Amino acid sequence: MIQEVMKYYFTEPVTRHEILRDKERLVAEVEVDGEMYYLKGEKQPVAFIEKIIEFTILMNDAGLPFIVPEKTIIGNRYVEHGGLLFILEKKGFGEEIKHLRLSHSREIGKLLGKQHAISSTTDFRFGTGTSWGMFGGNETDAIGDYDENELSYLDFIRNVKEEGTFRMELATVKELYQSRRLKLKEVWSSLPSGPVQGDLCPYNLLFQQDKITAVFDYDIAGDEVLLNECIGVAVFLAWHHDFEGTETPEERYHAYIEAYEAERPLSDGEREMIPHLFAIIRAFRYDRIEEGIEKIKHGDGKAFLDETIMLLQG
Structure with missing residues (x-):
């Protein structure tokens, strides 16, 4: 073939x-x-x-x-x-990066800011969502419909209920999560959105001397709330990707955001939503929840639940 x-x-x-x-x-x-x-x-x-x-x-x-x-x-x-x-x-020029440095995080933030600046001003639209999407309803598993953040939350709730020990903690998580989600849902449709590549992460990039030289793979591209992708990528790079350097995840996150905003400053409305969006993405990113569920199943879930509450409290 x-x-x-x-x-x-x-x-x-x-x-x-x-x-x-x-x-x-x-x-x-x-x-x-x-x-x-x-x-x-x-x-x-x-x-x-x-x-x-x-x-x-x-x-x-x-x-x-x-x-x-x-x-x-x-x-x-x-x-x-x-x-x-x-x-x-x-094939582009450059190499894939397996272990990020702070300069790589800044470069990705810069490129995503540039992409979003273009996306926010063009009339072009895909007409479909991305895998970052929220408030799609979860009626199907089609990209742009399902809400991975909510599914991770529901999976977490189900497993904690089955364990049956952490009732007070579970009630607190539910209250905090639903409160933040409600604030986001109220303004979601009014936040800037546009067409995005949908997976602007190191495995879809080539670097040469710390500069991005190629972006590839567009199979999950779509229309997205720009702040949602911005914070989602930031959390992934700072807390979930292999890193070499002495900087803390918080320092990596802020370096990325500063680079992003140098290209596309966030609006006041977007800034107001960052604490809510960051809290639920950070707490309920799927791989964090998968790890936490294993801890809960093996009777070692108290610290994980306490950390989840802390993240949701902000």
Whole structure:
């Protein structure tokens, strides 16, 4: 299949290819005439792929290092083959970063601020949400519908109830969480939003001398409340990503936010919502909750519950 799809892009033969992923979506590294590319195929609506292409061109034209899908021989930027839609991304310059330094966090904050500044002024929209989304209703598991933060909260509540020991702590968590969620829900639709890449994290970036040289992977791009993605990425980078350096997570977080705001200053309304959004994202990020549930199941949940309350209190 790879050889067949690549014929739409090149008359030269593929000299080497390696399948990197073959579950749900096909991802292969391919070499043609000494140049490296990533061929990506998945089951997506044509309209969404066309939106991705339009979005990458928009960001690239604005000077951001978004990799734009390559054109085929006849000028298209995607190929339909074998029930999948394929795009081809040329491999960027630089390297992936496994262990962040403070300079990397600042650079990501800066780039996300630039992306959001463009997103807040363009009329372009995907028409679908992202995996960061909140208040989608959880009626389906479709991106933009389900609310991962709320699902983590509900999973946490269910497991604490089953354990049956921490009734007072559980009541406090419920009250704090629901109070903050209510304040956010009241203003959510009025907060600045726009189209975003949806996963601007180190595994989708290339760096060269601490500067971001390439952004790739757009399969979960969509429309999002900009502050939601900003704080979500900040929490991930500061508390959940491998880091090398002496700075505390709090210092990393503030360095990221300062870099973001240098490119896109937050409005007064957004600033008012930061404590509420930070508290529920920090307390109920899925991987933190997964770890906490294991502690609760093994009778070691008191400290985790106390920390959760502390985070929600702010």
